[in-house]
Amino acid sequence: MPGGRLTDEDRRDIASGLTGGLGYAEIARRLGRPTSTVSREVTRNGGPRDYRADRAHRATRRRAIRRRTAVPHDVPDVVGADGRDPAAVLAFADEFAALMVQTGLPRMAARVLASLVTTDSGALTVAELVGRLRVSPASVSKAVGYLEGLDLVRRERDGRRRERYFIDDDVWLRTWLTSARTNAMLADVSRRGVEVLDAATPAGARLDQMRRFFAQLSDDMSGVATTTGDVVTVLAALVRAVTPDAVDQLAAAVDWPAERVAEALKNAEQLLRDRP
Secondary structure (H helix, E strand, C coil), X not given: CCCCCCCHHHHHHHHHHHHXXXXXXXXXXXXXXXXXXXXXXXXXXXXXXXXCHHHHHHHHHHHHHHHHHHHHHHCCCCCCCXXXXXXXXXXXXXXXHHHHHXXXXXXXXXXXXXXXXXXXXXXXXXXXXXXXXXCCHHHHHHHHHXXXXXXXCEEEECCCCCEEEECCCCXXXXXXXXXXXXXXXXXXXXXXXXXXXXXXXXXXXXXXXXXXXXXXXXXXXXXXXXXXXXXXXXXXXXXXXXXXXXXXXXXXXXXXXXXXXXXXXXXXXXXXXXXX
């Protein structure tokens, strides 16, 4: 059935399809499964070239065993009074990581990012990541360094001088801004190429088309980012303007306890302070 687990036969069909040069979508259609199920299965089991049905099945069984034994000790903040299923949360983390790998993120960096995204606190220490992912501290450190380079993760030392890695709520806005800047640079270098090669030549025309595409994309993304930036600026002004008396008024307006409003304002101020 479409929502069930992959069987040995399914994995053999996937391996056969890959050998035959079929794409994920066609394999998924033949199995009656979502394309994402097939792509996730292949990505986390060696990729299209190295996928083997028997090896994938053994790896899946090992992951299932690790999850059952790890949940009580390694994922304390995933299991809460809200009744969330730890296995479902971990399965989603795997799915999220697999998607990040497809976008070009190294596998270990994707797994670290997925762990942070699916943690309520949005922060984990090296020891906690090692316990969750069953990898070495060096692997975690390398992955975190890569994510820091992309401005997706930041690190701080807590009161016990342990490093904790954080993912901020505005991380996707920063990623969007970085993408907009990258598109602007691509448009600029394409423009210089047109000047060198001449737009009347096939190569120059190709670069001119590239220039127009990335220039438009950069303008569109920057427009959204500017609107978001204006909202953030107004929010910053409002946060700074709130007085102790205004906290009570705001609490009454949203029907929250005053303590909750104060904590939300404190978090908003910290978030704004940490913005680049």
